[in-house]
Amino acid sequence: MNQKPTLKDTLIGYSYLLPALIILGVFSVYPIIKSFFMSFYADYDFFKDIVHSYGFDNFIYIFQDTEFYKSLTNTFIFVIGVVPASISISLVIAILLNSKIKFGKLFRTIYFLPFVTSVVAIAIVWQWIYHSEYGILNYFLGWFGISPIEWLNDPKWSMPALIIMCIWKSLGYNIILFLAGLQNINPQYYLAAQIDGASKFKRFWHITVPLLSPTTFFVSIVVLINSFKVFDEVFALFNGRPGPGYSAQTIVYYIFEKFYNEWEFGIASAAAFVLFIIIFIFTLIQLYVGKRKVNY
């Protein structure tokens, strides 16, 4: 039945695709091309949708803008703060959950809860947790003799506050992926190693770690890419500001600020293009390494 498709087959095929193609064409494919061009709009009138001139002005602007560099730095600090911590904590929890215990399902359900939770709503809860006078975090820290920290009003502490909340929120998703990866490891390897007298730690180090490495790599890239795109968390945690004194402004926040508050569509598009390039590099790494397999 694999003969060459006829004209009729082609018409039938596209009639099934049509609804999805219209939506994806207009709202996913076309805007990618358009966004690329928009970053070169040097002089643009949004209300009439007329471009008066094209040029590199937007890129020149952002690369001279200290705000943009600050957003880049903050984003990298955020990524470095979230990714390793989130990956290692969720890996440990996944391994514990995988060790034939009772209530495993209940624990899994609890760890996954933040994933289904509205970022905006839970960020407001965290605002309350971080409250400098009546928040429980400062209260707990008080037990250890630590004096109250101005989590949300001190520029020094705004990034740590954001990072802690985002690690908390990201754990469940990573744990589920790690559990799936762990369950894909053939139990016979463990049995064979046990017969040969390998200790628990040796079994972990020589079986679990190498065989889980593709999953670990995949999860890391996913968390990394998502961390580069952080926005909702910043907006909601700092009440629609990028932290005290712009101390928690990230790339997407910069794009939002230029686009939504300052109506600088070209500059915002140029910044979005830089974000795309960063993410694209990591996607390519993922595809390249993923093909070669981190496995043995």
Add this chain to the structure above:
Amino acid sequence: MRQAFSKGFIYILLTIGSLLMLLPFIWMISTSLKTPGEVMSMPPTWIPESWKWDNYLKAWEMAPFLRYTLNSIIVVIVSTIGEIITTILAAYAFSRLQFWGRDIVFAILLGTMMVPGEMLLIPNFVTLSNLGWINQYEALIIPWLASIFSIFLLRQYFLGVPKELHYAAKIDGCSNFRFLWSVMVPLAKPAIVTIALLKAIGSWNAFLWPLIVTQSEEMRTLPVGLTAFTTEAGTNFELLMAASSMIILPMIILYIILQKYIIEGVSKAGLKG
């Protein structure tokens, strides 16, 4: 003996971890039931002295939450049903039909998944304002009526259905369309439920897009309305927590009832993507 000791250690670690995960939720619900005075009391109390259920009513009446909720429900239902329909049709075409350009179109669509959604924000805003849809339901719903990710997932599922079923149906004179609805869709029910749930959760919680395309109060969805409410509620944390609970709890209930589909879906979707 050592075995029992290490098992106990695992339970202790996991319990501490789960308490840390649950703490923000418990703190939210606990605060939402307190009086303003008790909210500001130190040391904090975990169980409210008197349960002030009317905090929820107060928060509900302070801002147009009824309208926000209706908007959210409309957006979730219409965009989920719409996405499921476009996904089923497209996944069927990509997995079972033969036509010119099929693989190229599929590759182009998969390629778009690499582009961060934030990059599409500005051109899509321009498109929607040219269409006159800003601050309309169209802007909240129509761009989200199809998802290449969902098409990809369902296509994978459809590919797992034996081709012989399709041949047999064709020989018996069953049309493509009837075969899709009476054989493929019922067989793929678990995958479709997963896609629908993930979509509904994502749509209910979506923030950046509804923030940008809504301007007037009566078009806001719940998350956008909640950020506006923070200004009105000020430091009345019991009201803020009540409002947050109203957004968070429906999805938690949905998740607890249908978690099998959600967790399986996430682990399958994640590892294949």
